Amino acid sequence: MKALLVFLLGALPICAADPIEIKLWPEGAPGKMLPPSKSTEDFIRTKAGKSTITDIHDPTITVYRPEKPNGTSVIVAPGGAYVFLSAVHEGTQVCDWLNTLGVTGILLKYRTPTRDEAARHEKPVQDAAKAIALVREHAKEWNLDPKRVGLLGFSAGGNLLAHIACDRATKTELPDFGIMIYGGGFVDFKDPTKLQEGFTVPKDAPPMFLACAHDDGQNPTAATVLYLEYKKLGIPCELHLFTKGGHGFGMRDNKQPINAWPQRCEEWMEAMGFSPSVSQSNKRVSQADQEIQLLLAGRTSSMEEKQLAQLEKQLNDARRLGYMADVARIQKKHDELVKQIESGNYSVEQPDVTEEIKRLKREALEREAQRELLRKEEAARKAP
Numbered sequence: 001m002k003a004l005l006v007f008l009l010g011a012l013p014i015c016a017a018d019p020i021e022i023k024l025w026p027e028g029a030p031g032k033m034l035p036p037s038k039s040t041e042d043f044i045r046t047k048a049g050k051s052t053i054t055d056i057h058d059p060t061i062t063v064y065r066p067e068k069p070n071g072t073s074v075i076v077a078p079g080g081a082y083v084f085l086s087a088v089h090e091g092t093q094v095c096d097w098l099n100t101l102g103v104t105g106i107l108l109k110y111r112t113p114t115r116d117e118a119a120r121h122e123k124p125v126q127d128a129a130k131a132i133a134l135v136r137e138h139a140k141e142w143n144l145d146p147k148r149v150g151l152l153g154f155s156a157g158g159n160l161l162a163h164i165a166c167d168r169a170t171k172t173e174l175p176d177f178g179i180m181i182y183g184g185g186f187v188d189f190k191d192p193t194k195l196q197e198g199f200t201v202p203k204d205a206p207p208m209f210l211a212c213a214h215d216d217g218q219n220p221t222a223a224t225v226l227y228l229e230y231k232k233l234g235i236p237c238e239l240h241l242f243t244k245g246g247h248g249f250g251m252r253d254n255k256q257p258i259n260a261w262p263q264r265c266e267e268w269m270e271a272m273g274f275s276p277s278v279s280q281s282n283k284r285v286s287q288a289d290q291e292i293q294l295l296l297a298g299r300t301s302s303m304e305e306k307q308l309a310q311l312e313k314q315l316n317d318a319r320r321l322g323y324m325a326d327v328a329r330i331q332k333k334h335d336e337l338v339k340q341i342e343s344g345n346y347s348v349e350q351p352d353v354t355e356e357i358k359r360l361k362r363e364a365l366e367r368e369a370q371r372e373l374l375r376k377e378e379a380a381r382k383a384p
């Protein structure tokens with residue numbers, strides 16, 4: 001009965017003020033969890049904090065919607081060594097930040113502990129793929145674009161992202177873009193400048209944003225190696241390595257350079273078109289206007305030359321034939337056209353407007369409408 005209730009709640013529209021938790025596997029998650037070993041229990045006892053969550057066998061997603069969703073959603077996978085989840089500064093606070101951008105934040109509570117399993121990422125990757133599929137399934141009712149579903153992972157969550165985006169033994173549900181913050185664990189332990197044996201980056205890997213601090217062990221090397229693999233394949237990727245910041249900061253302000261990662265990430269999402277904004281829309285409208293003007297200028301230039309050439313031919317023919325009255329009339333028309341061109345007042349009817357110009361004008365109108373909508377939404381989010 002409880003599983004049915006959760007399922008029905010998941011089908012209802014969600015209010016911005018009321019995050020709703022939905023089970024990923026109402027009938028039970030696939031596979032069996034190994035009982036935690038003593039070393040894992042010791043790890044939890046010594047490393048887990050008051051805000052961490054552990055012993056997750058029934059994974060869920062919790063949807064945090066902004067008042068004015070812009071259509072983009074980001075599934076947030078906290079870190080915690082696959083043993084626990086740092087579900088506040090790498091979870092709920094991240095969803096709150098995403099909401100300020102108009103992005104729907106979705107907290108993923110994947111299965112833990114998996115530290116004692118051979119493939120620690122396997123079950124969390126299953127949960128992430130299920131979460132992506134579930135978001136796309138409910139995209140229409142949640143006002144989301146099914147082609148703008150991202151996955152943001154911290155630490156172990158970043159390792160999860162690397163495996164679902166790149167190291168895929170079987171076909172799985174992929175995010176449309178990835179955001180990896182101090183992720184690692186996919187490079188060779190003996191030679192961290194190389195990927196682990198068997199870990200590869202495929203040609204269809206999603207675009208990626210990478211951020212890490214220089215003083216974070218092997219993680220900056222892992223991020224660089226992954227970036228270079230993306231570069232080889234020509235897949236969009238952005239890498240930020242900050243001088244200081246350490247590990248595990250999440251959304252905390254530890255007064256280090258790394259704390260700028262959310263701003264850089266926001267800019268990247270805008271630039272890639274994953275998170276539309278007013279500034280981005282302004283650039284697109286301006287670009288469309290420039291393209292139209294260039295096409296029209298090129299067309300006008302060719303028509304100027306064509307009309308002048310026609311008048312000069314008529315003038316030469318009239319002179320050759322001795323039609324002096326026509327010479328005076330054509331010369332006057334020629335001189336008037338030259339003055340118009342020189343003064344910039346040249347105008348000529350163009351009934352055969354090209355399809356390219358028509359297309360650009362349609363796009364300009366669409367972009368203008370989108371810009372106005374975004375302006376209203378942004379103003380509503382900033383209003384007290």
